Amino acid sequence: MILDEVSLKQAVESLAKVDEDLMRIFARVGTPPLWARPPGFPALVRIILEQQVSLASAHAAYQRLAETIPQMDAQDFLELDDATLKKIGFSRQKTGYTRILARSILSGELDLEGLADLDDDNARNILMSLKGIGPWTADIYLLMALRRADIWPVGDLALAQAVRRVKFLDSIPNPARMEEIAEPWKPWRAAAARLLWHYY
Numbered sequence: 001m002i003l004d005e006v007s008l009k010q011a012v013e014s015l016a017k018v019d020e021d022l023m024r025i026f027a028r029v030g031t032p033p034l035w036a037r038p039p040g041f042p043a044l045v046r047i048i049l050e051q052q053v054s055l056a057s058a059h060a061a062y063q064r065l066a067e068t069i070p071q072m073d074a075q076d077f078l079e080l081d082d083a084t085l086k087k088i089g090f091s092r093q094k095t096g097y098t099r100i101l102a103r104s105i106l107s108g109e110l111d112l113e114g115l116a117d118l119d120d121d122n123a124r125n126i127l128m129s130l131k132g133i134g135p136w137t138a139d140i141y142l143l144m145a146l147r148r149a150d151i152w153p154v155g156d157l158a159l160a161q162a163v164r165r166v167k168f169l170d171s172i173p174n175p176a177r178m179e180e181i182a183e184p185w186k187p188w189r190a191a192a193a194r195l196l197w198h199y200y
Contacts (some may be wrong), residue, residue, distance in 0.1 A: 001149040003190060008034055010193035011149065018184055021166045022192065025199040032191075032198030034127040039103060039145040040112055042072040047140050048097055048132060048174025049089070061089025074102035104130055120148055143190045152189035159193055162200035 004128050009031045014196065016023035022111065037043040047066070050058040051135040065088050078099060080088075085193060100156045105109035115123040127138040139153035153159060154175035163181060173181060185192040 001187065002036065002043055003147045003149050005034055006195065007149070008032070008191055011188040015185055015188055015192055015195065020186075025166055026136060026195060029195070034147070035143045035144055035194060035197075036147055037114065039141075041074050041077075041102070042066075043070070043110070043145040044101060044133075044137075044141055044145040044177055045077070047137050047144075048094055048101070050140070051094070057089070059168055064088045074105040077102045078106075082113060094132070098128075100131050101133070116146060120151060123148075128161050134158065144146045148190060150189050152178070152182050152185075152193060156193075158200055162196035166196060166199065 001007070002177060009139060012022075012026055012031050016026040018156070028138045032102075039044070041059060046058065048158060049061050049065075066072055068080065068084065068088060082095060086092075090098065101110070105112060110126070115126065123146065124135075124138045125132045127141060128135065134155075135159070136153055136155040139151050142148045143151040143153060147197045157172075163169070167173075181193060182189050
């Protein structure tokens with residue numbers, strides 16, 4: 001199922017009926033933004049930049065990249081040398097990950113458009129077969145770019161902190177606890193994630 005503005009509102013209203021903690025924050029903050037990103041190479045590059053850094057610094061690096069290669073395609077990216085990418089804000093590790101991604105797209109090994117036709121698990125596994133794309137990166141791509149309705153990125157620290165606060169937990173929940181807490185929110189866990197981020 002794909003989330004849009006209409007289904008997101010319906011999903012959040014449904015969640016508020018099954019969970020009184022979500023009802024409480026929904027009453028306070030309302031329907032969250034969709035935070036959709038067009039699917040494709042640029043979206044994945046941006047998510048790779050967002051790995052383990054602040055969103056502000058990742059956004060700044062992404063803007064510098066967009067100014068350097070306005071087309072933002074895999075071929076143009078591969079023409080950038082190490083020094084240019086370092087100046088833009090890519091670490092050596094993220095440079096390597098993004099080059100692997102670009103080469104995989106150009107070789108046809110990764111069919112980003114084809115992911116839309118696959119179920120969540122298969123799309124996630126294909127993304128995670130590439131070095132540098134772990135569970136968090138794959139989940140955020142499925143959630144924001146493909147707008148899948150039931151993606152629950154248990155490795156997202158901001159989301160875990162929001163769950164801790166909303167559920168009055170003593171500590172930040174680990175991934176297993178995150179899965180357990182979100183079980184009643186199926187099939188709308190991606191809407192729950194947006195609501196919790198919006199609250200956080």
